[in-house]
Amino acid sequence: MNYQIIPPPPQLAQHVRFFWVLESEAPYIHRSLACGCPELIFHYKGTFDEVTDPDNREKSFVSGIHGQSQKFRRFITTQGFGIFGVYLYPFAIPHFLSLPADALSNEMPDLDTLLGSEGRILEEKIMLASNNYSRVTLLANFLENRLRKTQPERSYITSLVQDIIHSKGDMRVQQLAQDSCLSVRQFERKFKEYSGFSPKLFSRIVRFQSTLDEYDAKDKTLTQIAYHCGYYDQSHFIRDFKEFSGYHPKVYFDKKAEGTEWRDA
Template identity: 30%
Template structure:
């Protein structure tokens, strides 16, 4: 789990569109700045809730920011939200659900304290108190799904789910059912996303050639590599790298 803050003291004069591919993480987001929008599958735009829970995303999504953005979020490990909330994560897949619909008045209290806070550290303190209370009232336990998650993450998604189920002494069907309930997506899809995360990082942080990256990612051929890039980012690998570096330069500026 980690916290992240995204804000700007200066107004965004021209609406900024930010593309975000899936990352295998769940989260909570609290907006204390100007409202921002997300693009729907039908290409229309809608405002995101003031505070919300976000489940596993399986496709790239686009945010549009304007004015003075200000948000703080909690990025959870894949099963973290299920452990904290005690609810099946399949209900949150590809969705942003208002926090108050899940936590009721408790969400309103946290949201108000976030709005009243003046600094990032104050907001983090509010969230830590909130999470510690939730964890204290939860019944955490390490189970088979957590072991499966750890294996997939450790091996960067480059593994056989059938072999993994054999190692865990469970049928592939049972593993899929239990994993999907706790994480929100199947172990096979989660593995594909983690492999994409790994190779996309390689492609933007190294000067290696494409075939080296294809081989490092465990792909059978370049076609499968390109398919994963397009499925999860909506872009070809070269276009993804260009966009990533353009955004990095813009944010760095």
């Protein structure tokens, strides 16, 4: 299995976290975990089905957006595959698509639904590209053109969403509302528009995601991981981890969970 990260050009760094590629010649079961950031995804080789229950599968899109999510989902393919994607900050949704971020929370619309003919043309270009660096150039140019059309302004809320991500969810929501000079209700409404979730839920998801960075921390106990990532006790950590991944963290950190092969690539 090949997993590769490609940094964005400087002009997109405020909206794009990174481009990524995942390729394999073998069948694969993937589990997407709760995440505060959306992804624009293109399956340029092979297709996946979403496993909605043990007896039911639904065809996933060829290209589309996996919105920021508070739940895990399972996908399966019986063939080799190639996926190209871009990992975005959540406020990239209103900036690139002129939609509130929460319109795509827990959703997976295909590119045709989102962008019509413009999306179909982009999909065709990505599919026909000769390599993944060409795909990065194509998608970066597309996103830059979208920004020129929408001309978004940097705001306190977008900066705040970014700060919460980089602080791994370790920020006090009440204090943030006061600093914004907005009422708590106004602040939460505006925050949801640019992050997809309430400040409290978004911070919980970001904190959970920070624990995944400890995947290879063989010398740490679950308690040490919990405290290091800002949880006040191990039971709180276990409860959140099970809610957002479907696994007890011991199963995950013992490398017995499905869909983690890309982390070992």
